Amino acid sequence: MTGDDRWYEAAFVVGITNALNVVADGLGGAPMRQVEPEMAPAEVRTIFADIRAFYGTGGPAADVLGGEIPMPFGLVAHDPGYLADVWAAVRRAFSERRLTRRHKEALAFAVSLTTRSAFGTAFHLAQLRRLGVGERGVMEIVGVTQMFSSYTKIADTLQLASDMADIAPPDASGVPDPGAE
Amino acid sequence: MPTVRLRDASEYPESARRLFELSRQWFDYDFKEPPAMSRVMAWDPHFGGPHGRAMKRAMAPGEFSRGEKEMVAAAVSGVNACTY
Numbered sequence: 001m002t003g004d005d006r007w008y009e010a011a012f013v014v015g016i017t018n019a020l021n022v023v024a025d026g027l028g029g030a031p032m033r034q035v036e037p038e039m040a041p042a043e044v045r046t047i048f049a050d051i052r053a054f055y056g057t058g059g060p061a062a063d064v065l066g067g068e069i070p071m072p073f074g075l076v077a078h079d080p081g082y083l084a085d086v087w088a089a090v091r092r093a094f095s096e097r098r099l100t101r102r103h104k105e106a107l108a109f110a111v112s113l114t115t116r117s118a119f120g121t122a123f124h125l126a127q128l129r130r131l132g133v134g135e136r137g138v139m140e141i142v143g144v145t146q147m148f149s150s151y152t153k154i155a156d157t158l159q160l161a162s163d164m165a166d167i168a169p170p171d172a173s174g175v176p177d178p179g180a181e
Numbered sequence: 182m183p184t185v186r187l188r189d190a191s192e193y194p195e196s197a198r199r200l201f202e203l204s205r206q207w208f209d210y211d212f213k214e215p216p217a218m219s220r221v222m223a224w225d226p227h228f229g230g231p232h233g234r235a236m237k238r239a240m241a242p243g244e245f246s247r248g249e250k251e252m253v254a255a256a257v258s259g260v261n262a263c264t265y
Binding site: 002006007010014018043045099103106107110111113119134137138140141143144145146147148149150151152153155156157158159160161162164 | 209
């Protein structure tokens with residue numbers, strides 16, 4: 001997994017996943033209504049249609065979505081311009097480029113599990129399954145997440161300095177990422 | 182500064198040094214001293230042994246590759262704000 005472009009992609013997935021989870025978990029139980037697709041203005045309905053297409057409908061994904069629009073998008077849709085930009089960033093981050101969509105969903109699932117996001121964990125688990133990841137694959141990500149949640153706390157408790165930070169060779173490919181869409 | 186004094190590999194018994202060799206193979210890198218975490222885990226083989234086996238089992242190629250899993254591990258470590 002060399003090449004800085006892959007790490008930029010991973011970082012953007014981690015960041016925007018956390019952003020969606022913060023809104024979903026923080027506001028999901030608050031008295032703030034989601035914008036209903038039927039009542040939404042045309043510009044929002046267009047974005048909602050793209051969101052539905054990107055995440056798929058039917059099966060376990062639809063169960064988690066609690067409808068068809070993932071909660072964080074329904075919540076921020078009160079400001080259509082803001083929704084448009086957030087969605088564009090999410091769509092870009094999760095689109096298949098150097099990293100596969102499946103791998104990105106695995107990253108998002110692991111991050112959601114680590115941050116105890118009820119919304120994110122269920123949502124990305126459903127997405128993993130929708131993308132064809134079996135129970136074995138899910139368990140692999142659970143195992144990695146669990147074991148490195150142990151290693152990190154042991155390292156922090158003992159205040160260990162990294163002895164692997166210099167192993168990776170410098171990436172000479174240059175930035176920004178010239179990778180294909 | 183670590184909370185504990187990390188022992189050099191030479192201070193560990195032969196059984197632990199064999200584990201350090203496995204660690205070198207796992208990382209495919211010639212450390213001057215075994216990684217700090219390997220030396221920590223070798224302090225109690227009854228904890229470090231099963232913990233290490235569980236890690237290797239989780240990290241082995243399956244539906245996801247070792248490289249994909251290393252990136253997941255890095256993301257988890259980052260979210261846990263762990264610089265190690």
